[in-house]
Every structure is written in structure tokens, then in C-alpha cells.
Amino acid sequence: MGSKVTFLPKGTGSLNSGPPTGGAPPQPGTLFVLGANGGMSVTPDAGFPLFFGRNEPDVHVCVGGHDKHVSRRQGLITREYSRWMLTNTGRAPIRFPGSRLVLGGDQVELPTGYTPLFIVAPRQEHLLEVRIAAPTPRSEPGRGREVYDEKTGDDARDLSETEKLVLVCLAQRYLRDDPHPQPLTWGQVADELNALGPKKAWTQKRAARVVAKVRKNLSRQGVHGLLEKEVPPPAGNALNHNLITDLLVTTTITRSDLRRLGDH
Numbered sequence: 718m719g720s721k722v723t724f725l726p727k728g729t730g731s732l733n734s735g736p737p738t739g740g741a742p743p744q745p746g747t748l749f750v751l752g753a754n755g756g757m758s759v760t761p762d763a764g765f766p767l768f769f770g771r772n773e774p775d776v777h778v779c780v781g782g783h784d785k786h787v788s789r790r791q792g793l794i795t796r797e798y799s800r801w802m803l804t805n806t807g808r809a810p811i812r813f814p815g816s817r818l819v820l821g822g823d824q825v826e827l828p829t830g831y832t833p834l835f836i837v838a839p840r841q842e843h844l845l846e847v848r849i850a851a852p853t854p855r856s857e858p859g860r861g862r863e864v865y866d867e868k869t870g871d872d873a874r875d876l877s878e879t880e881k882l883v884l885v886c887l888a889q890r891y892l893r894d895d896p897h898p899q900p901l902t903w904g905q906v907a908d909e910l911n912a913l914g915p916k917k918a919w920t921q922k923r924a925a926r927v928v929a930k931v932r933k934n935l936s937r938q939g940v941h942g943l944l945e946k947e948v949p950p951p952a953g954n955a956l957n958h959n960l961i962t963d964l965l966v967t968t969t970i971t972r973s974d975l976r977r978l979g980d981h
Contacts, residue, residue, distance in 0.1 A: 719840040720760075721759070721762065721763035721765070721935040722757065722758070722759050722763050722765050723757065723758050724755065724756075724757055724758070724808075725737060725749070725751055725755050725756040725757060725758060725827070726755050727753075727754050727755040729751060729756065730756075730777070731846060732749055732751050732831055732846040732847070732848040733753075733831050733833075733846070735848075736749055736758075736844075736848060736850055737749065737758070741799055742860060743758070743760075743850040743851075744760050744761065744762075744802075744850065745761075745850055745851035746760070746761035746799075746849065746850060746851055747759065747760050747761065747846075747849070747850040747851075748760075748761070748765060748794065748796075748801055748827075748847070748849055748850075749846075749847065749848040749849075749850070750769065750777075750778045750845065750846070750847050751778070751844055751845070751846040751847075752769065752778045752779050752780040752844075752846075752911035753779070753844075754773070754779045754782070754973070755778075756778045756803075756846075757777050757778055759796075761796055761799075761801075763796075764796070765796075766793055766794070766795045767793070767794045767795075768790050768792070768793055768806075769790075769791060769792050769794070769845060770787060770788050770789050770791035770792065770807065770848055771784060771787040771788065771789055771791065772789035772790070774980070775789055775790060775812075776789075776790060776791075778845070780836055780844075780845045781838065784838050784840075784841070784843065785807075786809055786838035786839055786840075787807065787836050787838060787843060787848050788807025788808055788809060789807075790806050790807065791805070791806065791807035791809065791811070791836055792804060792805055792807065792811060792836075793806050793808055794827065794847075796884050797926055800826050800827075801826070801827040801849055802824055802825070802826055802827065803819065803824065803825055803826075803827050803834075804822075804823070804824040805819045805820060805821050805822065805823050805824075806821075806822075807821060808821050808968055809835055809836050809837055809838055809966070809968075809975055810820075810837045810965055810966060811834055811837070812834070812835040812836075812837050812842065813832065813834065814832070814833060816897075816898065816958070816962075817896055817897070817898070818837070818891065818898075818962075818965055819894070820892070820894070820965065820971065820972050821968075821971065822972065823894055823972070824893070825850040826845060827849060828849070829848070829849050829851065830849060831846070831848045832846075832847045832848070832849075833845075833846055833847075834846075837965075837966050838966070839966055864940075873967050873968055873969045874931075874935060874963070874964060874967055876931065876965065876969060879927065880927055880930075880931055881969075881970065881974065881977070882910070882977050883906065883910065883924055883927045883928060883972050884895050884928065884931065884960075884961070884964060884970060885974045885975065885977050885978060886901065886909050886924075886977075886978060887900050887906055887928060887957060887961065888900065888961040888964065888965070888970060889901065889902050889911065889975065889978060890973055891961055891965060892971070892972050892974065893941070893972075893975070899958070900954050900958060900961060901955055903921035903922075903924050903925050904921050906919070906921075906924045907919040907920055907921050907923070907924050909978065911922065913964070913978070913979065928957065928960070931960065932944065932956060932960055935960070935963065940963050941959075942955070942956070942959035943956055943959055943960055943963075944956070953956065966973040
């Protein structure tokens with residue numbers, strides 16, 4: 718691999734404070750990726766696709782090695798048109814700092830500087846540290862990607878077809894990879910559901926009752942943050958946001974469910 722691709726040993730300090738020291742300053746645009754067992758650095762001209770995931774022999778950087786909810790090949794980082802691109806090739810969502818989730822099959826640009834990524838499993842999140850040494854020019858990303866659609870756990874929630882339809886409608890901004898997603902309002906949900914068929918049977922109250930029932934059922938199963946008494950006031954969108962996050966993490970709803978709303 719030469720000097721364009723180098724290993725970072727286990728025990729390398731956090732990338733939060735800067736690139737690993739010990740040599741000349743890194744080439745602008747150099748990628749650093751670090752997991753619990755070490756990592757790798759890749760120069761922008763290396764032409765090297767970097768895989769990460771739980772199965773250490775099959776990836777370059779191991780993350781979530783003992784958690785079967787993390788895919789064997791969970792993600793891929795490639796250099797495309799002078800930008801580093803992250804593709805989620807697994808089933809578990811990948812969370813950026815904050816609430817933005819990158820779902821299976823989605824591809825996003827990695828920002829310059831330090832970015833902690835979190836592989837979101839039902840019982841814990843697994844940290845993958847990423848740092849890009851310097852700014853890179855902006856241009857249109859490529860569309861090619863390789864997706865390893867792998868079942869990593871049978872944790873999907875049991876929903877009726879009606880419940881799933883309402884929740885996919887409520888959560889569609891999350892499924893469409895909105896950088897700052899929020900649940901739709903009840904009025905928007907009712908309008909969109911009524912637009913799907915001729916009966917116009919949906920009201921704001923009916924949609925809210927369906928979702929409230931799901932929240933109560935999941936709360937009884939041990940999911941926290943779905944009842945008003947479990948979140949600080951004012952609750953606002955927190956209850957539905959917490960519900961949607963659980964449904965995404967457990968792959969109860971996925972991007973393919975947007976077909977229920979007429980997407981192709």
C-alpha cells in the first residue's frame with residue numbers, strides 16, 4: 718500500500734485533537750478513520766475504498782466487533798470528485814453528531830475536520846472517528862455505490878399495515894435524508910394520507926390516535942422516551958421524534974417504505 722495508505726495502531730489517541738502526530742504534516746485532504754482496535758489513513762490520491770464494519774477480517778477498520786446488529790460491512794468511504802463520501806452499506810443507521818441519520822443505501826459527503834460517527838444499534842451506539850485533514854473542492858458527487866443489504870437482527874417492531882402507513886407518512890422527512898428532520902404535523906399527515914385514496918377518511922385526531930397507541934404499546938415493551946412523563950416539558954415533537962428514531966434503529970421502517978406514499 719505504500720505511504721498513501723497507512724495503518725493506525727490500537728492505542729492511537731482520539732482524532733478530536735488533530736491528525737496523529739509523529740511525522741510530517743499530512744497531505745491536504747488525507748482521510749483518517751479510527752475504531753476501537755486501530756484505524757487507517759488514506760491520502761486523497763490513493764484510489765483506496767475504505768470499508769468499516771464488525772467483521773475485522775473483511776474490513777479495514779473494525780467497529781462494533783461483538784454486536785451482530787452492526788453489519789459485517791457496515792459502511793464504505795470513497796474519494797469521489799475531490800470529496801470524501803460515506804455510503805451506508807449495512808442495515809443499521811449511521812448517526813452524525815445531532816440527530817441526522819444516514820440509512821442503509823444512502824450516501825453523504827463527509828465534512829472537513831473532525832466528525833464522530835455513531836453506528837446505531839438497538840442496545841448501544843458504536844463510535845467511529847473520522848477526520849479529513851484539509852478543505853476539499855466541492856463538486857457533484859458520483860452516484861455509484863455497492864450496497865450489502867444484510868439482515869443484522871430481528872428487532873423490528875410489530876405494526877399493523879395501517880400503523881406502518883401512518884408512521885411512514887409521519888417520518889418521511891427522516892426517510893428522505895433531510896439534514897434536520899422533524900415529524901410532519903398531524904394536519905400534513907392527514908392531508909397526505911387522504912391524497913392516497915378517494916375515501917378522505919383521515920383526520921388529524923385519527924392519525925394522532927394511531928401513533929399514540931403505538932407509543933403506548935412500545936413503552937410497555939420497555940422503549941423509553943415515548944410518554945410525556947418521560948421527557949422534560951414542553952414535549953413538543955420529542956415524543957414522535959423518539960418514536961421515529963426507535964423505528965429507524967430497529968429497521969421497522971426503511972427508505973423502501975416510501976413506496977407506501979406513492980414514491981417509486
